[in-house]
Amino acid sequence: MTRAAAAIGERESNGGALRFPAGKGLRLDSGATLEPLEIAYKTYGRLDAAKSNAILVCHALTGDQHAASIHPVTGKPGWWDRVIGPGRPLDPERYFIICSNVVGGCMGSTGPASIDATTGRPYGLAFPVITIGDMVRAQAMLVEALGIETLLAVVGGSMGGMQVLQWAADYPEKLFSAVCIAAAAKHSAQNIAFHEVGRQAIMADPDWRGGDYETAGVRPEKGLAVARMAAHITYLSEAALQRKFGRQLQRDGLSWGFDADFQVESYLRHQGAAFVDRFDANSYLYITRALDYFDLGAQHGGVLANAFSRARHVRFCVLSFSSDWLYPTSESRDIVRALNAAGARTSFVEIETDKGHDAFFLDEPQLDAALRGFFASTAQARALT
Amino acid sequence: MTRAAAAIGERESNGGALRFPAGKGLRLDSGATLEPLEIAYKTYGRLDAAKSNAILVCHALTGDQHAASIHPVTGKPGWWDRVIGPGRPLDPERYFIICSNVVGGCMGSTGPASIDATTGRPYGLAFPVITIGDMVRAQAMLVEALGIETLLAVVGGSMGGMQVLQWAADYPEKLFSAVCIAAAAKHSAQNIAFHEVGRQAIMADPDWRGGDYETAGVRPEKGLAVARMAAHITYLSEAALQRKFGRQLQRDGLSWGFDADFQVESYLRHQGAAFVDRFDANSYLYITRALDYFDLGAQHGGVLANAFSRARHVRFCVLSFSSDWLYPTSESRDIVRALNAAGARTSFVEIETDKGHDAFFLDEPQLDAALRGFFASTAQARALT
Numbered sequence: 001m002t003r004a005a006a007a008i009g010e011r012e013s014n015g016g017a018l019r020f021p022a023g024k025g026l027r028l029d030s031g032a033t034l035e036p037l038e039i040a041y042k043t044y045g046r047l048d049a050a051k052s053n054a055i056l057v058c059h060a061l062t063g064d065q066h067a068a069s070i071h072p073v074t075g076k077p078g079w080w081d082r083v084i085g086p087g088r089p090l091d092p093e094r095y096f097i098i099c100s101n102v103v104g105g106c107m108g109s110t111g112p113a114s115i116d117a118t119t120g121r122p123y124g125l126a127f128p129v130i131t132i133g134d135m136v137r138a139q140a141m142l143v144e145a146l147g148i149e150t151l152l153a154v155v156g157g158s159m160g161g162m163q164v165l166q167w168a169a170d171y172p173e174k175l176f177s178a179v180c181i182a183a184a185a186k187h188s189a190q191n192i193a194f195h196e197v198g199r200q201a202i203m204a205d206p207d208w209r210g211g212d213y214e215t216a217g218v219r220p221e222k223g224l225a226v227a228r229m230a231a232h233i234t235y236l237s238e239a240a241l242q243r244k245f246g247r248q249l250q251r252d253g254l255s256w257g258f259d260a261d262f263q264v265e266s267y268l269r270h271q272g273a274a275f276v277d278r279f280d281a282n283s284y285l286y287i288t289r290a291l292d293y294f295d296l297g298a299q300h301g302g303v304l305a306n307a308f309s310r311a312r313h314v315r316f317c318v319l320s321f322s323s324d325w326l327y328p329t330s331e332s333r334d335i336v337r338a339l340n341a342a343g344a345r346t347s348f349v350e351i352e353t354d355k356g357h358d359a360f361f362l363d364e365p366q367l368d369a370a371l372r373g374f375f376a377s378t379a380q381a382r383a384l385t
Numbered sequence: 386m387t388r389a390a391a392a393i394g395e396r397e398s399n400g401g402a403l404r405f406p407a408g409k410g411l412r413l414d415s416g417a418t419l420e421p422l423e424i425a426y427k428t429y430g431r432l433d434a435a436k437s438n439a440i441l442v443c444h445a446l447t448g449d450q451h452a453a454s455i456h457p458v459t460g461k462p463g464w465w466d467r468v469i470g471p472g473r474p475l476d477p478e479r480y481f482i483i484c485s486n487v488v489g490g491c492m493g494s495t496g497p498a499s500i501d502a503t504t505g506r507p508y509g510l511a512f513p514v515i516t517i518g519d520m521v522r523a524q525a526m527l528v529e530a531l532g533i534e535t536l537l538a539v540v541g542g543s544m545g546g547m548q549v550l551q552w553a554a555d556y557p558e559k560l561f562s563a564v565c566i567a568a569a570a571k572h573s574a575q576n577i578a579f580h581e582v583g584r585q586a587i588m589a590d591p592d593w594r595g596g597d598y599e600t601a602g603v604r605p606e607k608g609l610a611v612a613r614m615a616a617h618i619t620y621l622s623e624a625a626l627q628r629k630f631g632r633q634l635q636r637d638g639l640s641w642g643f644d645a646d647f648q649v650e651s652y653l654r655h656q657g658a659a660f661v662d663r664f665d666a667n668s669y670l671y672i673t674r675a676l677d678y679f680d681l682g683a684q685h686g687g688v689l690a691n692a693f694s695r696a697r698h699v700r701f702c703v704l705s706f707s708s709d710w711l712y713p714t715s716e717s718r719d720i721v722r723a724l725n726a727a728g729a730r731t732s733f734v735e736i737e738t739d740k741g742h743d744a745f746f747l748d749e750p751q752l753d754a755a756l757r758g759f760f761a762s763t764a765q766a767r768a769l770t
Contacts, residue, residue: 030641129641189626189649190618196650197614199643200657204607206591222589229582230615233575238710241574247680254678256415256514258584258670262677264574265581272585285643292647293639295632325623325710 015042015065017108018145022117026103026110026138032128036117039142040108041065041100044084045092047148053384054148055090055375056139057099058156058163061231061287062279064107067099068092073278079361082368089371094379095152100142102135102163104287106280109138113214113280123282125211130286132159132294136166143174150174153378155371157181157360158327159287162294165307165335168344169296172311177378179317179371181360182324184331185304185338186295191326194234195288198227202281211282224281225272232271237323237356297338304334308342315381316346317374319360319367326357347374400427400450402493403530407502411488411495411523417513421502424527425493426450426485429469430477432533438769439533440475440760441524442484443541443548446616446672447664449492452484453477458663464746467753474756479764480537485527487520487548489672491665494523498599498665508667510596515671517544517679521551528559535559537767538760542566542745543712544672547679550692550720553729554681557696562763564702564756566745567709569716570689570723571680576711579619580673583612587666596667609666610657617656622708622741682723689719693727700766701731702759704745704752711742732759 017040020026025035042065047054057067057080068084070077084090090097101109104127112127119126143151151174154167161183168178184191202208205223209216233241245264260266297304316339320332329350339346351366353359360367402425405411410420427450432439442452442465453469455462469475475482486494489512497512504511528536536559539552546568553563569576587593590608594601618626630649645651682689701724705717714735724731736751738744745752 125643186632188623189630189632189647190623192632192647193614193618193626193649193653196645196647196653197611197618200607200614200654201586201589201611203643204586204611205589222585226582226586226589226611229578229585233578233582238573238575241578245574247571247574247577247683258510258588258674260581262574262577262581264578268578268581269585289643298632 015040017041018142020141026134026141028128028134029131030128034103034110034128036110037103037138037141038108038110038114039100039103039138041098041142042067042069043099044068044097045095047096047146048384051148052150052152052382053094053379054096054098054143054146054151056143056151056154057084057090057097058139058154058160059099059102060156060158060160061291062275062284063160064105065099065101066107068097071278074274082361082363083371089368089375090155094384095375098143098146100139102287103138104130104135104283104290106283111280112211112282112286122214124214125282127282127286129289129293131290132162132166133170133299135290136163136170139163139167140171140174150176152382152384153177153179153375155179155181156183158183158357159291162291162296165296168311168314168316169300169307172308172314175311175314176382177315177317177374178311179319179374180332180335181319181367182321182327182332182357183335184327185297185307185335187292192292194230195292197230198288199285201226201230202285208281211285213281219276220281221276224276224279224284227284228275229268229272232268234326235356235358237325237354239323239354240356243354304338305341308339308344312343314344315378316344317370318346318348319370320350321355321357321359322350322352323354324357324359399429400425402426403527405526411519411526413513413519414516415513419488419495419513421495422488422523422526423493423495423499424485424488424523426483426527427452427454429453429482430480432481432531433769436533437535437537437767438479438764439481439483439528439531439536441528441536441539442469442475442482443524443539443545444484444487445541445543445545446676447660447669448545449490450484450486451492453482456663459659467746467748468756474753474760475540479769480760483528483531485524487672488523489515489520489668489675491668496665497596497667497671507599509599510667512667512671514674514678516675517547517551518555518684520675521548521555524548524552525556525559535561537769538562538564538763540564540566541568543568543742544676547676547681550681553696553699553701554685554692557693557699560696560699561767562700562702562759563696564704564759565717565720566704566752567706567712567717567742568720569712570682570692570720572677573716577677579615580677582615584670584673586611586615587670593666596670598666604661605666606661609661609664609669612669613660614653614657617653619711620741620743622710622739624708624739625741628739689723690726693724693729697728699729700763701729702755703731703733704755705735706740706742706744707735707737708739709742709744
């Protein structure tokens with residue numbers, strides 16, 4: 001265990017990177033092994049003496065371990081700062097909160113920009129294809145290394161929610177509860193289609209160089225920005241776009257050209273430009289691929305309920321947003337039906353909002369209330385003081 | 386009038402290109418004038434002696450004048466071959482059907498790939514920004530040149546439907562009836578957002594060369610293909626994608642790489658690749674811009690009904706598809722409400738289908754029935770034999 005890991009619980013925000021050497025690497029679903037393996041993570045709060053108050057937070061496609069601390073690249077608050085913090089649903093005064101960068105990511109965990117020990121150069125496309133199962137297996141290695149046998153909860157939205165479901169399937173014995181927000185048990189054809197557009201945009205950029213851009217000292221920024229712009233539309237509802245932007249112009253009158261005339265154009269361009277500063281294009285390829293490959297039912301003989309057959313003791317909370325068209329409520333209902341069929345105790349709330357998929361990042365009082373209530377009752381059930 | 390125009394009505398499929406010389410060019414909404422102007426068009430059937438059986442068909446974003454004849458580039462039947470033909474709702478035995486390529490297009494009408502008379506080189510980005518109103522004004526010039534005072538009908542889907550609405554606003558005195566399919570009276574923020582993604586994909590391609598690719602002898606094929614892929618997703622419903630492709634694989638098993646594993650990926654790639662063979666990237670920029678600028682209500686003091694104040698005598702038919710999320714039924718209802726408020730006689734049908742926006746190109750018996758019924762009663766009302 002590294003010094004940083006040993007120091008866990010000593011400060012409000014902590015963390016570092018765990019390194020697993022060759023021979024102790026990560027077995028991948030593809031059959032390959034990823035070694036050495038680094039897992040970058042952050043923690044908030046203190047692990048109690050009984051090691052019973054640990055909550056693992058799983059991040060979404062473009063998220064990272066900086067869930068509730070200042071992001072080192074952007075200088076902005078963490079992506080779930082609204083939920084994690086004193087007096088918030090995940091209060092570090094009460095819980096020991098862990099968030100790690102997924103394998104394949106680009107914020108310190110081993111990913112395609114990491115050095116391939118066999119060549120001494122960045123992996124690029126030599127990085128093996130990874131799955132949601134691989135991400136979760138790496139997280140389980142981290143949790144074990146931190147000396148935690150059972151997580152009070154595993155929680156996440158979007159791709160984070162898929163990791164939650166995979167945890168329930170693969171490591172139910174390590175879970176007391178699980179919270180799956182705005183997710184699906186499999187990627188739909190439309191989900192795959194949008195990701196494929198993003199991948200093609202990146203690969204069409206000549207600066208992508210077959211994935212070897214790191215070595216060449218360039219980056220496929222334009223392609224990655226287009227990928228982000230396309231994806232970003234799917235994170236917002238049509239109603240939210242209309243409410244926020246409508247047809248409002250940037251300036252008085254039209255430009256009669258291809259400048260950003262409409263505020264929504266300017267907003268999208270900004271989303272694309274800001275993204276390339278903090279994200280790696282190859283990571284985007286690999287993580288979108290992991291999402292597309294995700295089909296938890298197919299992993300269990302085509303019956304989703306079978307995925308949860310060992311998770312009957314886990315307390316589940318499934319949340320969806322009424323205007324989410326990326327992972328619509330119908331997908332969450334499929335999850336709830338499977339959990340019910342497996343005999344797991346499950347709460348389900350569809351939150352009425354026009355904010356779309358991204359509602360789980362945004363000011364959504366009903367989400368806060370649902371999380372607060374669920375974690376409070378979970379802590380009570382586990383007799384946390 | 387050209388020889389081809391003079392020959393109208395002599396063959397089943399006819400047409401050519403009308404040329405309007407300098408001094409007789411097209412006044413544009415931007416204030417510029419497009420001259421000389423060419424309008425490429427096709428006709429099907431014969432104009433009757435009373436010149437009372439002419440129907441103008443308006444094409445969508447990536448369509449052209451080859452509505453019901455073999456496309457010269459792809460060798461495939463025209464885009465509305467299902468609707469136009471003997472025994473079909475638009476029967477050339479009965480009607481004289483006209484379809485012209487929009488200005489800004491790339492199938493013979495003046496567009497950004499045309500030679501700019503002032504420089505002797507292709508316009509590229511020197512081409513003026515055009516509007517739906519400009520497209521319709523050019524069509525009105527063609528209709529006048531063909532000696533037709535009143536169109537029995539103007540009909541179109543998607544962008545074609547927007548042209549129909551613009552006709553009703555600008556030239557109601559030339560219309561007996563109007564059929565608007567799967568359209569909207571204005572582009573929404575989400576519509577603009579998707580178009581902006583496409584434009585950015587094209588402009589990100591280094592072969593776009595600031596729009597001067599024609600001169601350089603290259604074409605931004607990768608960028609245009611990505612633009613098409615993103616747009617194509619919006620033409621299909623989530624349900625249709627699921628029904629057609631779901632998570633079906635191209636081969637047995639996953640590739641564990643970035644090949645097209647899923648059939649939907651392969652399908653999208655094919656859509657992108659086929660599109661660049663028949664469409665010009667700058668035309669895509671200009672026509673999407675025209676769509677984004679479209680807001681018929683804003684052209685009339687912010688009150689859509691005012692756009693139709695002179696169109697009370699026109700018989701309207703408005704059609705929408707239940708699973709169209711690009712221009713959803715709510716947009717058609719807004720049009721219908723405005724037409725009702727203006728006192729125009731309006732039929733409205735929402736067709737139940739899971740095929741999404743593209744249903745107007747596809748085998749949709751309810752659409753055929755609605756069109757057949759409307760045109761039959763329209764012809765009867767105009768006492769066509």
